[in-house]
Amino acid sequence: MAFPHALYRTLLSTGAAGLVLCSSLASADLAERFSDADGDMVADAPSDESQWVDPDTLVFAYTPVEDPAVYAEVWAGFLEHMEEVTGKRVQFFPVQSNSAQLEAMRAGRLHVAGFNTGGVPVAVNCSGFVPFTMMASEDGSFGYEMEIITYPGSGIESVEDLAGRNLAFTSPTSNSGFRAPSALLRSEYGLEADEDFEAAFSGSHDNSILGVVNADYDAAAIANSVGTRMIARGVVDEGDYDIIYTSETFPTTAYGHVYNLHPELVDKVTEAFETFEWEGSALQEEFANSGESQFIPITYQEHWAVIRTIADANGVTYDCD
Template sequence: MNKKWTRVTKNLWVLVLIGMISVLAACGNDANASGDVDENGWPKKISYGVLPGEEEELSRAHNLFVEDMSEALGIEVELFQGEDYNAVIEAMRSEKLDLASFGPFSYIIAQERSDAIPIAVRAKDEEDATYNSWIVVPDESDVQTLEELEGKSILFADPASTSGHLFPRAIFIDALGITNDEVESYFSSVSFSGSHDNSILAIAAGDADAAGVCSSCVERAIEGGMVSESDFRIIAESDPIPSSPISYRADLPESLVEAIQEFVYNYDNEEFFEKAGDADSRYIPVDESDYDIIRNTAEALNMSPEELLNQ
């Protein structure tokens, strides 16, 4: 009898110990979780991603922006610059990024993969909240028209670039009457430079016959002294493209999103806007529907985002 109860007692103690270990583990997990958030339920650190580029003043502007955001929010804001567009998209998909300044097409992809939501674009006013894609050639080139680029080299910025890939492809398709599949065979070579800055520098150096670049990127490069207007010529221009939006991951706490929006919409650091390339600009709200032209253009190319990224 005593032996029987001894076995029962031992078994009970085992169950009690297992229960205590489970409770302690759960408490430990809760403690770890609470250690990553503040009293508002906000993460103690968030990350802000930007696309690759080389223009120094713009890089300084990004650093200034995250410093000001950190001070306004009262939490650490870390800057992340991707090696390519897909790196920024994937960083948000894997929840390593909370915010990002996407290009219009990379935003569309980020929306599909991680439910990114646009907040604002930098512009003087709503009418100024667009830019264009340019097809440029070296100034000394004999090429005057798109037709004369047949059999020559073309440089795009990045597979996920709106004005450095998506819209330039559409320009050639519409103007030349070729299909998307025929774009590659139209040229002697099709390459990606990694950024608009790289493409602009390659054209200035005569290292490519043509390139698709964003108009504002070229203007900023000229202002920054990277190139001069005499280094290139514009032979084609796209329709207006909605500007690059700051976007956030949809699962952020609502109160944090509201605080970020308040900071962005009221941001007035003149030094930042000067370094970003336009002292007269500010951040104005945008909506998902503003980017329907990007979605429609991608659909017109009859290529999925994955196919465009894998070019």
């Protein structure tokens, strides 16, 4: 893929940043049905060609959001481009949860997808997901930050003020919506969920943000890129919530294919991402709000090292079989 070289945005000096240093090469734990002969930490394509899948219709899913119909329109132009490049019909699959998306790929019903940051290791290890690209800005930099937000007048002005209050996470597989804030709150502030504060799961970053704005939650851990896009769409306004913590920078949604997709079709899917023209597209209109304007190449082994380290710090294991 002839994408420009990817650059990390500057990491902020936080307690979570220290986690990166302790185990940057944390290992993957692929399910037994997968093999990894080349050691790149993702499932190899089956050696038996009869196990390759070459569907008439490719099914694509974007990571769960509060209103999947909005993103069906956002992705429509890109999926038309993928149809032209692959010669296949491409269908948008509006998943309602991370678990539904993971199970769909594991069961062979989902071929190409964008998984959220924290969900990528689960998808890789349990569903045979092979990530190869992500969105980035014009200069090749990429990523987002985890923020802890609260509503104005909540009485919460610092992380320490979360004690005795309630905090919304998104889902257990989410990096910014659960794993990173859990590690941070425990290691830096001595705050444990359901001991020092009440925890809830909203299901998505959109739901967490709206829940805080409507004072359903005292606070929430979110990906700031989602908040930026919601403000740009007019779903919420600047000033509807206050930010009490901002993390280091993490990689954003990874896009890839299921491991047993026919190799020739994999090449075409990859080409679709590589050759998509952003200018004037609905993707540009939506994702420019978070500074993204192109797809760049990635590897799970390199770009998800920090996420695997955070998972290790939280004691995450993968029992896929």
